[in-house]
Amino acid sequence: MVSDLLGEARVLATGPRRILGITGPPGAGKSTLARALVALLGPCAVLVGMDGFHLLNEELVRLGRRNRKGAPDTFDARVYVVALNRLRSGGTVHAPDFDRVADAPVPDAITVPGSVPLVVTEGNYLLVDEGAWAGVRPLLDVCWYVDVEDSERLRRLVDRHHAYGRSVTDARAWATGSDQANADLVARTRGRADRVVTAAELDATLAAAGREDARRPEGTAGVC
Numbered sequence: 591m592v593s594d595l596l597g598e599a600r601v602l603a604t605g606p607r608r609i610l611g612i613t614g615p616p617g618a619g620k621s622t623l624a625r626a627l628v629a630l631l632g633p634c635a636v637l638v639g640m641d642g643f644h645l646l647n648e649e650l651v652r653l654g655r656r657n658r659k660g661a662p663d664t665f666d667a668r669v670y671v672v673a674l675n676r677l678r679s680g681g682t683v684h685a686p687d688f689d690r691v692a693d694a695p696v697p698d699a700i701t702v703p704g705s706v707p708l709v710v711t712e713g714n715y716l717l718v719d720e721g722a723w724a725g726v727r728p729l730l731d732v733c734w735y736v737d738v739e740d741s742e743r744l745r746r747l748v749d750r751h752h753a754y755g756r757s758v759t760d761a762r763a764w765a766t767g768s769d770q771a772n773a774d775l776v777a778r779t780r781g782r783a784d785r786v787v788t789a790a791e792l793d794a795t796l797a798a799a800g801r802e803d804a805r806r807p808e809g810t811a812g813v814c
Contacts, residue, residue: 595734595787595795599627602731603634603708607680609729612712613783614736615773616660617743617750617765619792623736624712626799636702638677640713642686642695643670660772662715667722674729677702677709690754714772717779727782735783736792743773 602608610627612620621639628637643665650656655664676683687699702709715723716733727733747769751761780786 595623595791596627596630596798598732598785599631599635599708599710603631605707607678607704607707607709608731609674609677609709609711611716611726611730611733612710612736612787613714613716613733613776613779614738614787615743615776616714616769617747617773618736618738619746619789620712620714620736623787623792623795624710626796628710629799630795630802631708634706635708635710636700636706637710637712638673638685638700638702639688640665640670640711640715641688642699643667643673644688644695646694658768658771660714660768662718662721662723662772662775665715667715667726671722671725671729674711674726677711678729680704693754714776715779717782718775719779719782732784733782734785734787735780736787737780738789738792742789 599610602610612624614620624637624639628635644659645653645664645666647656647659650659650664655661658664673683673685677685682704683702684698685700685702686695686697688694689696711730716726716730717735718724719727744765747765748758748761751764752758756764
């Protein structure tokens with residue numbers, strides 16, 4: 591199982607710059623899988639997540655959309671597409687990251703050197719075919735969809751929101767309200783993915799990443 595995911599990623603991390611997309615509903619494990627793959631690939635890959643392209647909270651308040659943060663229109667999809675185009679060019683690119691503690695994007699926090707052959711990008715809406723989001727899929731060489739049981743996904747979301755300061759009641763309300771509305775939209779894009787990643791494959795990849803991290807000497811990152 592793990593050899594399939596990691597093996598496919600390693601094939602992509604050869605030759606000219608390629609982009610691997612990882613999508614799925616909120617709480618599926620997209621970010622976790624993306625981080626694990628990048629850790630396993632070392633200097634051959636860099637992660638540029640979709641969350642860095644969130645609109646600022648102040649802008650969401652102005653638009654009356656603060657209570658739906660995470661919905662498709664609360665991101666700057668056009669800027670995300672521009673960034674993906676630049677990443678495909680193979681040159682050095684600076685991209686934003688997202689600070690979950692501050693709940694805000696951090697401009698130019700990620701540097702992608704031109705020598706890195708694989709960019710991994712993850713987010714909910716990579717396969718949405720409406721509006722500016724429709725420009726994302728053509729820029730991805732491969733796109734995976736992470737699929738887990740709804741009960742497990744909901745548990746993860748409640749735990750995440752609670753960890754970042756919401757009460758358990760508020761965390762569950764957000765997970766079953768705003769997050770679920772987004773999940774329903776994302777679920778309709780599943781059929782456009784190149785492959786579906788199961789919970790077992792996700793767990794195996796995370797276990798491999800943990801073993802590799804334990805074996806790797808401190809301060810080393812491997813060779814691409």
